Amino acid sequence: MPRLPKSIENLINALSRLPGVGPRTSARFVFYLMSCPQEELENLAQNIKELKNNITTCTICGIFSETSPCKTCANPRRNHELICVIARPQDLEAIEKTQEYDGLYHILNGTINPLQGIGPSALRIKELEQRLKASPPQEIILALNPDMEGETTVLYLTKLLKPYNIKLSRLARGLPVGGELEYADEITISSALKGRKEI
Amino acid sequence: MPRLPKSIENLINALSRLPGVGPRTSARFVFYLMSCPQEELENLAQNIKELKNNITTCTICGIFSETSPCKTCANPRRNHELICVIARPQDLEAIEKTQEYDGLYHILNGTINPLQGIGPSALRIKELEQRLKASPPQEIILALNPDMEGETTVLYLTKLLKPYNIKLSRLARGLPVGGELEYADEITISSALKGRKEI
Numbered sequence: 001m002p003r004l005p006k007s008i009e010n011l012i013n014a015l016s017r018l019p020g021v022g023p024r025t026s027a028r029f030v031f032y033l034m035s036c037p038q039e040e041l042e043n044l045a046q047n048i049k050e051l052k053n054n055i056t057t058c059t060i061c062g063i064f065s066e067t068s069p070c071k072t073c074a075n076p077r078r079n080h081e082l083i084c085v086i087a088r089p090q091d092l093e094a095i096e097k098t099q100e101y102d103g104l105y106h107i108l109n110g111t112i113n114p115l116q117g118i119g120p121s122a123l124r125i126k127e128l129e130q131r132l133k134a135s136p137p138q139e140i141i142l143a144l145n146p147d148m149e150g151e152t153t154v155l156y157l158t159k160l161l162k163p164y165n166i167k168l169s170r171l172a173r174g175l176p177v178g179g180e181l182e183y184a185d186e187i188t189i190s191s192a193l194k195g196r197k198e199i
Numbered sequence: 200m201p202r203l204p205k206s207i208e209n210l211i212n213a214l215s216r217l218p219g220v221g222p223r224t225s226a227r228f229v230f231y232l233m234s235c236p237q238e239e240l241e242n243l244a245q246n247i248k249e250l251k252n253n254i255t256t257c258t259i260c261g262i263f264s265e266t267s268p269c270k271t272c273a274n275p276r277r278n279h280e281l282i283c284v285i286a287r288p289q290d291l292e293a294i295e296k297t298q299e300y301d302g303l304y305h306i307l308n309g310t311i312n313p314l315q316g317i318g319p320s321a322l323r324i325k326e327l328e329q330r331l332k333a334s335p336p337q338e339i340i341l342a343l344n345p346d347m348e349g350e351t352t353v354l355y356l357t358k359l360l361k362p363y364n365i366k367l368s369r370l371a372r373g374l375p376v377g378g379e380l381e382y383a384d385e386i387t388i389s390s391a392l393k394g395r396k397e398i
Contacts, residue, residue: 004292005263005264006266007246007249007250007251007253009255011246014246018228020227024289025219027289028217028219028289030219031287031289032217032218033217034250034254034263041247041248044247047209047210048240049240049244051207051229051232051240052206052233052240054206055204062208064203066234088230090227093226095366114364140395168349193212
């Protein structure tokens with residue numbers, strides 16, 4: 001079998017380690033890169049090499065940031081009485097896009113997942129407790145994914161944080177806007193029924 | 200809105216140029232890379248930078264190769280009377296994996312796609328004609344995707360290559376192995392009916 005040049009194979013192997021990327025997608029990426037001018041490849045290589053330069057994690061919320069505390073945690077115009085607990089940095093972006101939230105964040109760096117061996121101690125839960133002890137907020141919003149791991153984590157945190165006597169809340173469940181009743185699963189519909197609002 | 204550090208944003212932008220990758224997938228890639236050790240990032244950067252080093256395209260078949268002619272075209276043990284015309288280098292891999300083909304290849308570098316402004320002159324069709332004139336094979340297999348663009352290209356090539364009096368063939372159409380009749384589309388089923396084989 002005619003083998004691909006070594007440098008192409010190496011990059012296909014390297015890129016197939018990206019989340020959700022298998023060898024075929026990776027090959028597509030590499031053949032695309034083959035068609036790019038060398039300058040673009042060098043820029044990309046530079047970007048990757050310098051990705052973590054000058055980046056630290058905020059000691060308070062745990063987000064990647066150029067400063068610690070990060071701009072959000074250091075911003076006096078944000079509501080410091082409100083902490084939104086999220087699993088991953090991407091979730092912060094998603095919530096900020098709504099422009100409806102002006103509180104602080106706390107990033108767990110994942111959710112409890114026994115199958116993958118991720119227990120509470122692997123998450124930034126101790127840091128959350130320290131934070132609550134240092135300056136307890138009025139409310140904590142648990143904004144985790146409505147899936148098995150998210151639910152487990154919500155349950156765990158609810159028990160753990162009860163003694164702090166801080167208001168705990170979670171994101172509403174229901175039909176996604178633009179979604180169709182017909183295609184929604186039963187658990188979503190049942191959540192939407194339970195959480196129905198008077199008009 | 201708290202912005203992500205510049206280096207993260209830059210890489211998200213750069214990677215979202217990969218085929219089939221939008222800003223969200225790209226962000227997933229970048230956050231994954233953030234969790235990798237610096238050494239791995241530098242290796243990846245190196246791989247990308249050196250991707251096109253020592254790689255040329257075979258002047259005969261058009262595949263990426265360290266030598267020209269490539270190992271396949273230069274291999275006397277392969278059947279030089281058979282040329283398989285394919286759209287992209289990945290298709291070569293797919294065919295080689297069957298271990299059923301021992302002929303040569305010819306890569307078009309795409310298919311005719313008027314909507315994207317890709318006409319016959321953008322493809323390696325002239326090179327194919329030169330090749331046929333220099334040493335006509337016994338058979339040419341047009342192994343293009345069974346989609347609109349592939350069909351158009353097959354039609355174009357069939358007309359163009361007719362005067363050469365070389366046997367032209369195409370891959371069989373029918374139900375994919377492991378597929379289900381119930382879920383196959385009508386055109387596939389009708390192709391499978393037309394191409395039915397006596398048992």
